[in-house]
Amino acid sequence: MSTSYEFSSPDKVTVGTVGEVGARTFYLQAREASSTVTLKVEKQQVGALATLLGRLLADLARPGELDEGDLELDDFEDADFVVGALAVSYDADSDRVVVLAEELVGEQDEPGDEASLALTREQAATLAIRGTRLVEAGRPPCPLCGFPLDPRGHACPRTNGHLPPLT
Numbered sequence: 001m002s003t004s005y006e007f008s009s010p011d012k013v014t015v016g017t018v019g020e021v022g023a024r025t026f027y028l029q030a031r032e033a034s035s036t037v038t039l040k041v042e043k044q045q046v047g048a049l050a051t052l053l054g055r056l057l058a059d060l061a062r063p064g065e066l067d068e069g070d071l072e073l074d075d076f077e078d079a080d081f082v083v084g085a086l087a088v089s090y091d092a093d094s095d096r097v098v099v100l101a102e103e104l105v106g107e108q109d110e111p112g113d114e115a116s117l118a119l120t121r122e123q124a125a126t127l128a129i130r131g132t133r134l135v136e137a138g139r140p141p142c143p144l145c146g147f148p149l150d151p152r153g154h155a156c157p158r159t160n161g162h163l164p165p166l167t
Helices: 043-058 121-136
Strands: 004-007 012-018 025-032 035-041 081-091 096-103 114-119
Touching: 004 025, 004 035, 012 121, 025 043, 035 043, 043 081, 043 096, 043 121, 096 121, 114 121
Parallel strands: 004 114, 035 081
Antiparallel strands: 012 025, 025 035, 081 096, 096 114
């Protein structure tokens, strides 16, 4: 049976990591009153979410003052679910940016968990900035394939094991 997490006015929304650079695990976390949801996400999902939020906010009225105070992850045991898909939309009636996260499921027939986070423009902007900083703090991407460069060596799939051509 699937679970639906609905946060219509979260007190806190953040992204964070656990582990060292090169072996980090990324999480998206929201808290509203005494309820908290922690979602395991990929680094690329955090980067894409930050980009989408930034593009969406560029078309809206400028957010108010950003609160970059407590953006660390709250303590948690395990993630509530692993995110397979993220969607972003804007609800003009409530002036909220809605982030919908759907669970990664193996079979198409079984429904997965989902989380809906209705963020203020300020929360969305803060999340976009924090996500961008976290992604940029990691290993740089390969200019050919986009996968993270590993200091121990990088077998780039775009070169079939060969060096890139000289330009």
